[in-house]
Amino acid sequence: MRIERLPLRIPFLVAIASACMLLAGCSPFVVLNAAAPGKGFSRQTDIAYGALPRQMLDVYLPDTAARRPLPVVVFFYGGAWEGGSRDDYRFVGASLAARGVMTVIADYRVYPEVVFPTFIEDAALALTWAQRNAARLGGNPKRLFVMGHSAGAHIAAMLAMNKDYLSAAQGDPDAVAGLIGLAGPYDFLPLKSRKLKKIFGDPAPRTTQPIDYVTAHAPPALLITGAGDTTVDPGNSRRLAAALTAAGRIVESQIYPDVSHGRLVGAFSPPLARGVPVLEDVIKFIESYDDKTVSVRARS
Numbered sequence: 240m241r242i243e244r245l246p247l248r249i250p251f252l253v254a255i256a257s258a259c260m261l262l263a264g265c266s267p268f269v270v271l272n273a274a275a276p277g278k279g280f281s282r283q284t285d286i287a288y289g290a291l292p293r294q295m296l297d298v299y300l301p302d303t304a305a306r307r308p309l310p311v312v313v314f315f316y317g318g319a320w321e322g323g324s325r326d327d328y329r330f331v332g333a334s335l336a337a338r339g340v341m342t343v344i345a346d347y348r349v350y351p352e353v354v355f356p357t358f359i360e361d362a363a364l365a366l367t368w369a370q371r372n373a374a375r376l377g378g379n380p381k382r383l384f385v386m387g388h389s390a391g392a393h394i395a396a397m398l399a400m401n402k403d404y405l406s407a408a409q410g411d412p413d414a415v416a417g418l419i420g421l422a423g424p425y426d427f428l429p430l431k432s433r434k435l436k437k438i439f440g441d442p443a444p445r446t447t448q449p450i451d452y453v454t455a456h457a458p459p460a461l462l463i464t465g466a467g468d469t470t471v472d473p474g475n476s477r478r479l480a481a482a483l484t485a486a487g488r489i490v491e492s493q494i495y496p497d498v499s500h501g502r503l504v505g506a507f508s509p510p511l512a513r514g515v516p517v518l519e520d521v522i523k524f525i526e527s528y529d530d531k532t533v534s535v536r537a538r539s
Contacts, residue, residue, distance in 0.1 A: 297325050315345060354439070389422055396418060396479070421464070460483055460489070502515060
């Protein structure tokens with residue numbers, strides 16, 4: 240494990256990062272991470288939650304001791320279940336931690352190394368690690384939220400809706416205080432992509448779909464998507480929200496006009512935040528569930 244305190248960013252870095260977007264081959268993650276908050280938190284990196292190379296996570300810890308114990312978010316990034324890196328999403332961890340949320344960002348195994356459901360099993364191990372270690376790090380295990388973007392939102396929703404994964408990982412299946420899904424595929428059969436058929440099966444069974452696990456015991460959910468998303472049909476979020484409502488569960492939905500798939504998660508970084516209040520909506524949702532509210536929800 241390595242511990243680092245991120246350096247203070249300076250204002251002109253945003254301008255430099257914005258210029259980088261115009262250069263061929265410049266990674267958008269370089270831009271987003273360069274302009275992310277650089278103070279008010281520290282980062283612990285390269286923490287193993289399992290024995291395999293991709294079973295690693297980073298933790299972003301707010302400096303604000305007065306608000307502890309802190310709410311906790313475990314975030315899973317997207318990448319079509321075949322790519323991604325926790326280091327690319329430092330801007331998400333930094334932005335949430337700067338607002339007082341302890342944030343865990345985990346890697347997980349992806350295709351072609353593994354297929355469904357192995358990446359969800361990895362994520363369950365990471366979430367179990369957070370359950371067991373949150374209090375030691377100043378977090379509140381009773382206010383633990385699972386969050387993801389794109390394929391990561393699919394993984395997060397499966398963990399929130401299907402308690403078998405956390406049980407198999409020897410975690411507490413009732414410990415998820417809420418689901419935060421960003422542009423997630425929750426109801427996406429039948430498959431058309433050859434690669435997705437290899438990942439989920441051909442034909443893919445309904446057991447791959449988070450929407451099929453909605454019950455009267457599902458945790459509260461915040462589902463955010465962009466009307467301009469051409470990568471994951473916004474209808475996925477609408478259908479999951481409808482299923483949760485029909486089951487009598489708490490669900491908040493946000494559809495941002497003209498916002499694309501990548502812009503939605505990119506808006507956690509200041510250069511792309513204008514007009515896309517994803518960070519504010521996430522913080523508001525988290526803050527609406529204190530210990531008392533979570534306890535009432537658990538008994539319902």
